[in-house]
Amino acid sequence: MKLGIGRRLTGTYFLVIFITVAIFELALITGINYYYLSSINNNLKNQAEMVAGFHNNFLDSTDLYSSARQLIDIFAQESFQIQITDKRGKVIADSLGQTRDQVLDTTDIMKALQGAGDKFKGRDQFSGERIASWSAPLISQGTVVGAVRFTSSLELTYQVIYGLAQYLIVFGLFLILGVSIISYFLAQTIVVPVEEITRTAEQMAQGNLKVRSQVVQADEIGVLAGSLNHMAAQLEKHEELKNEFISSISHELRTPLTSIEGWAQTLKGTPSEAREEMQYGLDIIISESERLNEMVEDLLDLSRLEACRLRLYPEPTEINGLLRTTYEQLKPRADKQGVDYRLELSAEEQVLDIDPRRVKQILINLLDNSLKFTAPGGEICLSGGRRRIEKQDFYSITVTDTGSGIPTAEVSLLKERFYKSPQNALNKGAGLGLAICDELVRLHGGTMEIDSEVGRGTVVIFNLPVTS
Ligand SMILES: Nc1ncnc2c1ncn2[C@@H]1O[C@H](COP(=O)(O)OP(=O)(O)O)[C@@H](O)[C@H]1O
Ligand SMILES: [Mg+2]
Known part of the structure; x- marks a missing residue:
């Protein structure tokens, strides 16, 4: 060094x-x-x-x-x-x-x-x-x-000439000495902060992300120190997020697994005559396995989004038809739950250039949320129709429910990964659904808005561009 x-x-x-x-x-x-x-x-x-x-x-x-x-x-x-x-x-x-x-x-x-x-x-x-x-x-x-x-x-x-030459040489030597001393101190103004930054970087490389470089200079070295500090802060944040993610996801994955294992054990000891209990247990095993599957799917989508590998396969799709089939798919669950479940579509047909599988995924996510947080007797409505926003045509899809809702202040956090409202903290899920929906809508060139109020319910609107 x-x-x-x-x-x-x-x-x-x-x-x-x-x-x-x-x-x-x-x-x-x-x-x-x-x-x-x-x-x-x-x-x-x-x-x-x-x-x-x-x-x-x-x-x-x-x-x-x-x-x-x-x-x-x-x-x-x-x-x-x-x-x-x-x-x-x-x-x-x-x-x-x-x-x-x-x-x-x-x-x-x-x-x-x-x-x-x-x-x-x-x-x-x-x-x-x-x-x-x-x-x-x-x-x-x-x-x-x-x-x-x-x-x-x-x-x-x-x-006389020798005298002058001697004088000049002595003068020159003093000049060289003086400039060398000054240049040494000048070099120190570069070396000292660089050494400090290097020490900090070494500590960071050894895993101590809490250290920060103290160099404050209005030059390239100062910028370097700033970037290093920023990098450490980002790494720290990512480290925290990663740890949070691991603990939250392990918890979410363990819950259904515990349930599956418990019921499998129970069924093992159940006499074959007790058909009803057997049926009940198997139902739970199936639904929990499905939930695990969905969660793993969500995680895969998330990692594809992170790596920018999530691709859409757009094709001309009649959107009203897609809304109707998705609505029908969840109708039995809504009926069983005793909620007023409705579909409102504009009359004319509308063909959109979308990835039908992904749009269906968004719809199921939103309807699933509404069903999860709406008590018997509540209302859930899926509606669709054209809408003009800032001189551009969109097909606007709305899911409205009269469920628990969440505090309005938290609405902006819903699109963040792993966010679950403390309002309904006990619900099952990793908090990835809306974050993925938001990205999928964005990939389609559309926008998603959420509005919610505790006790009144939630409205989610997403707009898909209409291309002529
Ligand atoms: N319709 C809704 N009514 C009330 N709360 C909701 C609704 N939709 C989402 N939330 C809140 O947002 C959180 C995250 O939902 P979401 O992103 O879909 O995650 P998950 O994948 O766990 O379903 C939920 O845990 C819940 O707290
Ligand atoms: Mg969800």
Whole structure:
């Protein structure tokens, strides 16, 4: 972990600033060096050419020795050494008096004795000092009679340049150090929150979904922390839902199973003459098995919906006919229960493009609910007819009952999975019916509305689109 982003960032910053400073200083030092040397060179050249010009125009060179003395007297300066040589390069006059009678053989002198001015940079052939010089030819009546050479010591210049370079290097090192320290702290502003988020994520991965990242920043890292927290919250919610689901569904599945097992045991010990009791027990076993089957069907539908695998198989279906057969199918149960059970259909036939099996499933679910919660003497009505909603034609199916109803405040929760009203908490069922119905209606492109009031009853309306 410690080898991570922080070091990489600091290292990168360091490298970039190091390279920048190095290139900048190298260019600067080279520039200064060039500037100093070329200005010295120009100066030497001007002086040498001036002296040569003066000689060539105004002095009689038959006697170079006396001319040389004159030139030195006129032009001698402290900052330069002036040497005058004869045509073989032997020094006949020297402003410093050091090199008289010595023979100069540097390239500039050679060139000057051939008739052209030239510069020289290097070590002095006698003192070994670093020097720059310019030599110009002395000409008399068209022939080169000697040369004048201006020389300047570069030791002082180099000292100044070295001093400057040292100063620049020290300054550069401090700059690099300073920027590196700043970049370290800059990197820490990224590394510290990332480490915190990583620790949180690791804890989450180990199953502790209660932890939350404390990083609050208005940048990508802050967004990452927010997303992580949101993800943990969602996972926690799903975990809770899953646990709730398992406990609720195990309870719902166990009830009919207990009943089936109990009756099977009873029937086993019942003498075969007791036909009536046997019949009663078998009826219960059958109805409880059916209930188990329905519940398992609901669970399968739910998982198909979750995985978006629930498909409709629409076909042109005459809806009034479908309503009638479903109504008839549940009539015996309603009669037995002693409720006033009615069917109200609009006169004309209506063909809809629907999945008849699924619409029937919705109808049975709604009618089953009404039958479950309506006491003898109550009313249940199934009705259907066309209805126009927001400029679109729908076929509207309504199931009304005068049963127990549920508190109006709970109505919005009915479409949620596993929701069972505490109002009639003892009823059997997993609380999946209406949630599945709602999804099925939605898959058909329709809508479902529920209204209920305790003591007055419940109305469920679902609208299926009419396509022309
Ligand atoms: N017609 C109704 N009258 C009163 N309560 C109802 C009615 N329909 C549904 N409910 C309430 O809604 C709950 C969920 O019903 P539903 O979604 O059909 O689940 P289930 O699959 O258990 O039948 C029921 O347990 C009941 O509390
Ligand atoms: Mg139901």
